[in-house]
Amino acid sequence: MVGKRAVLTASHMVPWGAPNGAMQFVAGYFDGSSSVGQGGQSWATTAHGYAGQDVTAHDMAVVRLADPLGDWVGFMGTKPFDSSWQGGAYWTSVGYPGAVSDQRPSFQSGIHVIDDDEDGDGQELEHHADETPGDSGGPFFAGWSDGPYAVGTVAGYEVVSGPLGIGSEDNNISAGGPALGGLVGFARANWT
Template identity: 35%
Template sequence: MTDQAPWSQARLLEFEPESEGEDTRPWGLVTDSATTLWSGEEHDVALERSTAHRGAFTLRTDGPLLHGLPGLEAYEETVHTRTPELRANRTPRRAPSAAPSGAPYRPKGVPLGTTPKTTRSLGPTRRGITSRGGKTLLSETHSTIIDGESRALVYPSSYPYTAVCKLYSSYQPAAGASWVGAGEATGYLIGRSTMMTSGHVGPPTNGAAWAIKVIPACWNGQSVFGAGVVSYVRGYHSWNSDSGSDIKVCQLWDPLGDRVGYFGYRGYNSAWEDGEYWTMAGFPYDISLTSMSYESAIAVRDDDDGDDINVNGTTYDTTQVESDADEASGVSGAPLWGMWDDGPYAIGVHHGVEHDGTVFGTETLSCASGGAGFTQAAAWGRSSWG
């Protein structure tokens, strides 16, 4: 792949995908995770006929029965100069100048959504006034609207929106304790079983158990393809020392990317500055927690140096990719992507906002974590887990 610019907004609007015949989207798919219950290794489980109804069955166990699958492995690196414990016997070496890129994947029969189905609202909304006097949707937490509201709800039945995921985090503080919700966020598939999100996303992992539920193509709280299209995070490797290195790469229990596709990834080129090439999709609180929204025609306005991170024994630089995207709590972990001839490539994972001082005052911009650290983390995850 060359450093040619991604498709312009005019080309995206003019492009008409060819029909591929059979629709292969995973309507009605039921993953292994969707039908899995767990009670802990120390508890016996027996299947018995229910006394309540002849056609029903009961699982008998002396422990709690929980839906889904727990996380098994978590590594979080918060100091960029530290060597990961799993690689402690290796000497870190400085990264080469070239960053890798990974190709996107769209299953044949999953339509390409260069012009997706959109709507402005699902119902009544509360609105407030921005500092510039314009209207904005009110958020329970933070919300950053740049030059007016530019987002819309998008029905995620076409690629690459099928590869954007809703995340629910939870944890069990102690064995036998009630599970505690630990936040909601966004993620996106970058491989068959590999997902990217922000490093700050996820529950505490120092209790009895933790879990991150993953729903691709989420609309109204479940996948558009059915309630059975769901997975959980098996393990992850995470960095988070500044807004350029806020990265978490996750292994899923189920290879969702085989059926819904996944993004490519590549580094940002400063020659693309101010071009309205980019799109971001996710689940911001001030639009909808449960139904996907998106913004197109986003321009990157600046790119600053971020902290170095250590990936598989090698140190790589990261980049704070700063844009004019509207954002809010819940969209952390979303992809910032552009379209090329062979499909969509993410150039970063959404982190939050940056406040930069300029001669005209303080400038507020959305920020994604990108650069060589981002692409190397993505490449490591895809090569490790598929």
């Protein structure tokens, strides 16, 4: 949650243009139910973001919920990633990795960003967290004195090989940068 009606996710998780596409957000999803109790879920009414993106610096979207769950369960802020944070083991990733359980949440803390690649107003935050399919769309965040802030959303995994394997990179990617703040700012301003 990044606003009272806004959920941050990966763009490739949104059924853009699907005639019968639907998304439901379940706060604290655990074994098929909301861990916050009755009413801890809401259907998406619309999405705003970068349609057609998959494991890129712009693989992000915000989803508007029919119900203002953020008023009840709270929500985190966002910050653009600062290159001076590179190498610091500050970050946490939360998701539902199929390699562990797609019915129970999993998290990993102490993650460090090894590189941040700019792509216009987006950033690919490269790291080696233990992420598998199912983690997509989860927050990539840290805690500050005034609460948690997302710097990205989990996009996926990339393999980039140079000539003869030189310069290859096998990294997990979280999409972030000023583009993320722009999407969340749009949602907060328009989805009251």
